[in-house]
Amino acid sequence: MTAHAHPHAKAAVPTVDVHAHVLIPEIEALVEGAPGLAEARTLDARRNGPTALAVSGPMVRDRLPRLTDPAVRLAAMDAQGVDIQLVSPSPSHYHYWADEETAEKVYRTANEATAAHCSAAPDRLRGLGLVPLQHPDRTVEALDHALAQGLAGVEISSHAPGRELSDPAYEPLWSRAGETGAVVFLHPFGCTLDERLDRWYLSNTVGQPAENAVALSHLIFSGVLDRHPGLKVLAAHGGGYLPTHVGRSDHAWSTRSDAGASCARPPSSYLRRLYFDSLVHDPHILRELVRVAGGDRVLLGSDFPFDMGTEDPVGALRAARLPAADFEAVRGGNAAALLRKD
Template sequence: MSGEPSAPVVDVHAHVLLTEVEDEVSGAPGLRAQLELDLLRQGAESSAVSGRMVAERMHRLTDLDARRRDMDAAGVHAQLLSPSPSQYHYWAEPGPAWTVALAANRGVAATVAADPARFHGLGLVPLQHPELAAAALDDALDRGLAGVEISSHAPRPDGGTVELSDPRLEPFWQRAARRGAVIFLHPFGCTLGARLDRFNLANTVGQPVENAVALSHLIFSGVLDRHPELRVLAAHGGGYLPTYLGRSDHAWQVRPDARECAHPPSSYLRGLWFDSLVHTPEALRALVAAVGSDRVLLGSDHPFDMGVTDPVDRLAAAELSAADQHAISTGNAELLGLAPRVGRDRNKQ
């Protein structure tokens, strides 16, 4: 890291792996079928590489001392912890799905409680069962978590799909808006399927596609019109959407079937939040130009290989103004209630 930050730095995109969740699903009906589907979509070679990568980084996903060492090396004071997206387990039927969500909420809350000065947390909801989502969100918030992490869609056990525009999710969005919950949109899996089964395309291309699709569902369906107080934070800089919204605006102007939202799609960027994980200085400058520096927060995807170990240095490399850098690294997290709970004394555990 190239120097000490002038204010506490918050990383809003960092993952934990929860053994209590894996214990709940071990041997459960449906898990094997989901793993086989994941293998089909990712391909054997990419799946093998990912498996070795996770094994090598397991201690950084589960051990707080290892995590704090990584944070200190990167110049990060606080992290917003979210479960590894592999632990969504959207294949589960209602009973097991509820158990998974509560186990995740308990696990993240316990991790945060072990060092509340440096960690905030997000839980899970069973998105594939919309009727349970609001109650699971309440459970997460009542445990002191900042909100929940969701994927871009949820493939239901019965073969259907829950998109974020699904009317059955209205109670969930209403509850999230009323309680000020952070909803971290982080895709897992891509509906392009086996077309992305090599070269790690399921992640490299699939994740930005899924971000764009999910955000488009929220925008075009009017969810953000009905719930303007929603605090949706999109991983990976929102994927392909923020810097290519001119086409969406054009569709809104010329297509009657694209007019369920009250305003041009680009106008909704100012009501969303985005992490900074876009990998190049040019892409970060483009994201800031599209959404405003007050809507971008630092993100690393710690500790996975598609993340970065130097998010603060990468922010500096974009050569934004000092005010913009402060907003992204510190100020915007404070606006979302994610500021470090103590000063910058890193010896306090």
């Protein structure tokens, strides 16, 4: 039974999936032949390994209609009982290798195409744009451009070449995101452990949660979250390894002067300042995430429509056997509050 078939669907808070992607062919067309693309593809191939690339190609092709056609997306959402999706560009569109001129074309195309995709069903689709992390001084204008398209915020990776999210160059971005109420969706793409993860798809299964943990640790330990209390960071993949191992961070913070030098409180306390999607593939880990971050900080996420996501996000949430209030909050209440238009 879909959410729409439910007799009380109108009165209930809608079911909201905050982790869903759109593929934008125009972006790949505009970067084709650009200096740096071949090198970036070579690095990507080295990090993932040949077997992973051989599996991923057909997987993405099989999902192209769901990634590009709003009607196909909406039908799939109906089948899943999902009322609203927060749609972000495929992370393959980051192109953080690009020069300034190309990077501007990428973010403008991403923002406009995502907004156009969502405009097919504005009551059911909200969107996120992109900012060029490799050009920190262009990130605020890119965020403003995304918001001007009616998007809810932007999606970023865990780092840019040579820059961590703790880099002072990003302070204007965090300030602007905080004052506008923009959502910053932290979704890693590419792990710097490189060919250590080039077999068995470790580049994703180990790489993504590791990158999440590193990026969130940079935001916490550097004091970014102290300086920008209004910042709304939503971490994909349940925040990766950090929420379940944050005790180690707290221990370092309280024991070592270098670890505790730049943030005001124990690292675990900042989990209640962040938002996390529910995509952890284990009901016990999801329960733990809700325990450490709070029932008001976890939001339903599926990674629609990729194979590392879940076909049944509500079922995966139900399997965690949360208290009813937490279940309803994660299913849609928290997203409704986070995405509320002023």
